[in-house]
Amino acid sequence: xxTLLQQIVNGLVVGSVYSLVALGYTxxxxxxxxxxxxxxxxxxxxxxxxxxxxxFAQKMWPSLGPLALVGIGLVVSIPTCMLLxxxxxxxxxxxxxxxxxxxxxxxxxxVSFLLQTLAMIIWGRGYHSFPQLIxxxxxxxxxxxxxxxxxxxxxxxxxxxxxxxxxxxxxxxxGRAMRATAENHRVASLMGVDANKIIAITFIIGSAxxxxxxxxxxxxxxxxxxxxxxxxxxxxxxxxxxxxxxxxGGAMLGGIVLGLVESIGAGYIETWSFGFLNSSYxxxxxxxxxxxxxxxxxxxxxxxxxxxxx
Amino acid sequence: MKKSLIALALLGFGVAHAxxxxxxxxxxxxxxxxxxxxxxxNENGARLALEEYNAKGLTIGGKKVKFEIMSEDDxxxxxxxxxxxxxxxxxxxxxxxxxxxxxxxxxASRLYHQAGLVQISPSATNPTLTNQGYPGVFRVMANDIxxxxxxxxxxxxxxxxxxxxxxxxxxxxxxxxxxxxxxxxASGGTVTNREFTTDKAVDFKAxxxxxxxxxxxxxxxxxxxxxxxxxxxxxKELGITAKFLAGDGGCSSEMFKLAGDAIGANxxxxxxxxxxxxxxxxxxxxxxxxxxxxADIQVYAPYAYDAASAIVEAMKAANSVEPAKYLPALKKVSxxxxxxxxxxxxxxxxxxxxxxxxQATGGKWEPMK
Numbered sequence: 002x003x004t005l006l007q008q009i010v011n012g013l014v015v016g017s018v019y020s021l022v023a024l025g026y027t028x029x030x031x032x033x034x035x036x037x038x039x040x041x042x043x044x045x046x047x048x049x050x051x052x053x054x055x056x057f058a059q060k061m062w063p064s065l066g067p068l069a070l071v072g073i074g075l076v077v078s079i080p081t082c083m084l085l086x087x088x089x090x091x092x093x094x095x096x097x098x099x100x101x102x103x104x105x106x107x108x109x110x111x112v113s114f115l116l117q118t119l120a121m122i123i124w125g126r127g128y129h130s131f132p133q134l135i136x137x138x139x140x141x142x143x144x145x146x147x148x149x150x151x152x153x154x155x156x157x158x159x160x161x162x163x164x165x166x167x168x169x170x171x172x173x174x175x176g177r178a179m180r181a182t183a184e185n186h187r188v189a190s191l192m193g194v195d196a197n198k199i200i201a202i203t204f205i206i207g208s209a210x211x212x213x214x215x216x217x218x219x220x221x222x223x224x225x226x227x228x229x230x231x232x233x234x235x236x237x238x239x240x241x242x243x244x245x246x247x248x249x250g251g252a253m254l255g256g257i258v259l260g261l262v263e264s265i266g267a268g269y270i271e272t273w274s275f276g277f278l279n280s281s282y283x284x285x286x287x288x289x290x291x292x293x294x295x296x297x298x299x300x301x302x303x304x305x306x307x308x309x310x311x
Numbered sequence: 312m313k314k315s316l317i318a319l320a321l322l323g324f325g326v327a328h329a330x331x332x333x334x335x336x337x338x339x340x341x342x343x344x345x346x347x348x349x350x351x352x353n354e355n356g357a358r359l360a361l362e363e364y365n366a367k368g369l370t371i372g373g374k375k376v377k378f379e380i381m382s383e384d385d386x387x388x389x390x391x392x393x394x395x396x397x398x399x400x401x402x403x404x405x406x407x408x409x410x411x412x413x414x415x416x417x418x419a420s421r422l423y424h425q426a427g428l429v430q431i432s433p434s435a436t437n438p439t440l441t442n443q444g445y446p447g448v449f450r451v452m453a454n455d456i457x458x459x460x461x462x463x464x465x466x467x468x469x470x471x472x473x474x475x476x477x478x479x480x481x482x483x484x485x486x487x488x489x490x491x492x493x494x495x496x497a498s499g500g501t502v503t504n505r506e507f508t509t510d511k512a513v514d515f516k517a518x519x520x521x522x523x524x525x526x527x528x529x530x531x532x533x534x535x536x537x538x539x540x541x542x543x544x545x546x547k548e549l550g551i552t553a554k555f556l557a558g559d560g561g562c563s564s565e566m567f568k569l570a571g572d573a574i575g576a577n578x579x580x581x582x583x584x585x586x587x588x589x590x591x592x593x594x595x596x597x598x599x600x601x602x603x604x605x606a607d608i609q610v611y612a613p614y615a616y617d618a619a620s621a622i623v624e625a626m627k628a629a630n631s632v633e634p635a636k637y638l639p640a641l642k643k644v645s646x647x648x649x650x651x652x653x654x655x656x657x658x659x660x661x662x663x664x665x666x667x668x669x670q671a672t673g674g675k676w677e678p679m680k
Contacts, residue, residue, distance in 0.1 A: 004524045007549070011516040117343075126347040128540070130568045139548050147550045222513055222541055223571050228345050232511055267517035280518050281480050281507030 003145035008268040009261065014152040016260020018218055021159040022237035023244070023252035024166060025210040031170075031247035032183045032203045034102070038109040039089060041234020042116035043082055043208050047215030048225045049124050051078035052131055059132070067134035071216070078212045086208025090201055113234075120227035128226045131219040155217045162210060163253045169206075170249065179203060183247075243291050245304025254302055263287050332374040334632045335381045336361060336622060337399035338615070339392070339409030339419070342384035345511065345537040348565055348609055350411055353433055354382045355604045356615030357408045362603075364623050372631050378623070385415045387510065392419045400426040405632050406622040408615055413437030414482035420448050429634045429641060431621055433614035436559065436583065437486040441658040447638055449655050451617050451648075453583035453664025455483075458558055459490020461666040462531065462581050466491070467500035470554045470579070471528020475504040477518055477542070479534035484510070487558045488533035503527045510534060515542045516549060523551050535560040540569020547573040559583060563609045567674050578671040579679075583664050584650050586678040587613065592649040617648035624653075 022044060029037045051074035058065060058073045065073075093112050097105045135151040142148060170176040178199050181189040186196040218233060219225045236259065237252075244255025266286030270278050278285075294302060338357045340350035361378040369376045381404055383395035392415035399407060400422060407423055407430045410416040416435035423430040424445040431449040432440065438454045466474050474495045478488035492502050503525040506518040515538070522530060530546065530553045532539050539561035546555060555578045562580040570578070587593040590613060600608055625641035626632050645654040654662050669676035 004520055007520045007523075008517060011514075011520060015514050015516070121343065121347075126342075126351050128348065128537075128565055128568050130571050133571065137544075137548060139550050141550070147548060149548050223544055224541060224569060226345070228343075228347075229513075232513060264517040264520075268521050279505070279507055280521070281509070283508075283517065 003143075004268070006143060006146045008264050010146055010148050010152075012261035012264035013156060013257060014148070014221075014260070015264060016240075016257035017152075017156040017159045018214075018221060018233060018256075019236050019240040019259055020253045020256025021155065021162065021214040021217055022211070022233050023241040023256050024159070024162055024249065025207040025214065026234075026237055027241040027244070027246055027249060027252040028166060028170075028210070029203060029207045030241070031249070032179055033094075033200060035094065035105050036109065036238065036246075037204075037207070038106070038234070038238075039112040039116060040207065040211055041230035041232075041237070042113045042120075043085060043089075043211040043230070044215040044218065044233065045120060045225075045227060045230030046085060046116060047078045047082045047208075047212030048131070048219040048229065049120060049129070049215075049227070050081045051075065051212070051216045052129055052219065052225050054078065055132055055134070070132070071134050071220075074216055075213065078216060079209050082208040082212035082215075083205045086204040086211075087201055090204040094204075095197065095200075113230075117227055117230075124225075124227055126227070128224055131223050131225045133220060133223050135220055137223070151220050155221055158213065158217055159253065159256070162213065163249060166206075166210075166249050175199075175202065239287070239291060243294055243301055245298075245301030248301065248303045251301055251303035258290070258302070259287055262290050330375055331377055332371075332632070333377050333379055334626075335379050335402060335404045336619060337402075337404040337407040337409065338380050338382045338619075339385050339395055339399070339407065339415070340382075340411035341387035341415075342382070344386050346387045346411070346535055349535070349563065349611065350384070350387075352606075352609035352612045353409070353411050353615040354380070355600065355606065356433065356612030357619040358382075359600060359603055359612075360616045360619035360623070363599075364620075369623070369627065371626055376626075376632065383409075385410055385412075385419075387412050387415060389414050389418050392416075393422060395419075396422040400428065404428070405626075405634060407431070408433060408618045408622070410435060411611065412481065412483055413440060413486065416440050417443075417482055420445055423447060427634055429622060429625075429638055431618040433618045434559070434611040435483070437482045439482070439486070441660050446659075447634065449618075449621070449641065449659040449661075451614050451621065451650065451653060451661050452559075452611075453666060454660060455487045455490050455558070457664065458581055458583055458666050459487050460494045461668070462487075462556060462558060463491040463494020463500075464498050465579075465581075465668055466529045466531060466556055467495055467498040470556065472500040473503050473525070473527040474500055474529045474531055475506070475522040475525060475527040475553070476502055476531045476533070477504075477506045477508060477515070477522075478532070479510040479512075479538060480507055481510050481534065483560060484533035484535075486533075487560075488531070491531050491533065508534075508538060510538065512538060513541055514545070516545050519545055519549050519551060522553075523549060527553050529554045529556055531556040532561060533558060536563045536566045536569055540566050540574075543570040543578060544573040554579065556580070559610060562669060562676060564607050564675065565609060566676075567671075574671050576670060576672060579668060580671075580676060581666055581668050582610065583666055584614070585665055585667055586669075589678070590650050591647055596649045613649040617650050617653050620646070620648055621653050 054077035244251030396419035629640035
């Protein structure tokens with residue numbers, strides 16, 4: 002029983018990491034219909050910039066508390082990523098606004114490589130230990146089930162951001178302009194919406210989300226490295242598709258479901274298949290679920306039928 | 312007057328150039344991706360050896376020889392490994408130092424064999440590599456049959472009889488884990504779990520939770536530091552008290568950054584060969600390496616250095632840079648490298664490869680008595 006509970010906790014924690022990254026993916030997709038493969042790498046840049054800021058702050062003001070340091074990390078890395086997101090959108094994607102949809106997709110993969118290589122040149126090939134400012138000392142809310150404060154924080158942060166995003170998109174004038182642009186950016190322009198500006202803002206918000214995700218992922222695993230964005234990026238993309246890409250609540254749900262399926266799958270697949278399969282089939286389990294969902298609900302768990310996008 | 316001077320200078324330059332022969336030596340390791348710190352370490356080791364030979368100025372076959380390193384990135388991926396191997400073959404390299412991983416060295420060795428090239432791996436320890444019957448394949452590190460046996464026996468004798476094993480399903484990780492499995496059972500211990508992950512994973516909590524339910528004394532990981540470090544952290548986060556044991560892939564200095572405060576006297580690793588401080592040329596090598604690259608040695612740099620040296624020594628002995636000519640000399644080569652005496656058995660494995668066990672103490676790996 003303890004083991005099952007622990008696996009559920011593990012799944013929730015991994016799932017919340019996936020959700021956090023998936024939110025940015027899904028928002029950009031929802032507005033633009035572009036799968037921004039560079040999202041994971043913006044997250045990586047966010048983590049490394051925050052690391053740099055935290056190390057600098059630790060040196061300058063050694064008396065600062067851990068929360069202030071996390072704050073400084075975020076305050077520096079969020080604007081940096083926003084700027085990066087804007088620059089990427091302006092230089093790489095805007096020119097391709099009316100190109101066939103494969104072109105921006107390939108460009109996104111190119112941007113991803115570019116950011117990785119840049120980070121490799123700036124921060125080197127080695128691993129950087131990310132100061133674990135939020136405690137990683139395990140607590141036992143239930144006897145035998147371990148969870149750390151940083152993991153709880155990750156879960157709360159991703160739930161909080163999801164709520165904030167939903168509010169922005171559904172309740173504000175900016176959100177209305179975003180939804181109009183998503184539906185048809187030419188018609189939105191006729192109605193007085195500056196579509197280019199709205200798309201730029203979408204990227205800026207998406208990149209800010211990536212920066213926060215980067216800091217949370219790096220604090221959770223205690224490591225920052227120039228390739229750290231790749232795998233979470235891929236998993237988050239899967240999570241976004243599972244939940245219904247373009248749907249903000251779906252990204253959260255998809256992430257949690259994917260995390261749970263992976264961890265329960267790895268924990269019990271051997272018993273359930275009478276030793277025929279083992280934990281190296283962890284990912285297969287996740288993709289079987291994804292396949293099944295997409296067969297029966299092609300738009301994902303929470304996806305509505307999307308109006309025909311370009 | 313001026314023109315003729317230039318012409319003369321050009322002529323002189325041309326003559327000097329014709330006498331100098333450029334010999335390309337290939338080096339392959341993952342230079343991007345999660346294991347790139349180890350890959351760069353290998354490249355640096357091989358580069359240092361070739362630069363030092365260049366500084367000495369060698370004459371082979373009547374011509375002055377200048378060695379050039381051609382370093383390729385295999386991303387620790389078996390498919391990419393064969394692509395870059397073909398690139399080296401096409402570029403006409405005279406010998407290859409590499410690859411770093413067993414999973415990449417084995418598929419690439421076939422291409423080098425077909426091209427009649429010599430390949431010396433500094434760090435691929437899976438026994439299969441030298442068991443394929445390719446005469447041009449060598450390695451300067453003891454293989455995993457030996458290492459797995461030492462690890463398994465050590466675990467049962469010193470750490471506890473119940474051993475859980477995780478591996479990353481690469482040729483190296485799986486091979487080493489299988490040998491440890493055998494050795495644990497042979498020395499009277501039990502293997503409580505065989506769990507698996509990949510060489511790109513970052514989260515192992517599902518596997519570790521499953522292991523925890525069996526309450527083992529030792530968790531052994533077959534794979535690289537990239538996974539071993541975070542795994543140690545998660546072991547601590549899950550409140551597992553078992554000791555941790557890894558092979559050479561987890562025996563790097565990077566482990567201490569990767570595992571943070573979760574690594575201490577609870578962690579052990581093994582490495583073929585003797586500790587750098589005990590290597591005959593270890594101390595000066597460390598100084599030269601630091602001076603040239605301004606970086607710490609990770610694990611395999613001394614081995615890459617010796618692998619490159621072995622190729623050059625054989626070329627010197629055979630007085631030829633052609634693989635077909637110097638291969639017989641390489642089979643008989645015997646010289647004092649950084650890691651110890653370098654000479655090969657019939658299969659191409661290093662003779663008398665030792666295995667040393669290390670314990671994590673005070674932020675570094677201390678060899679155990």
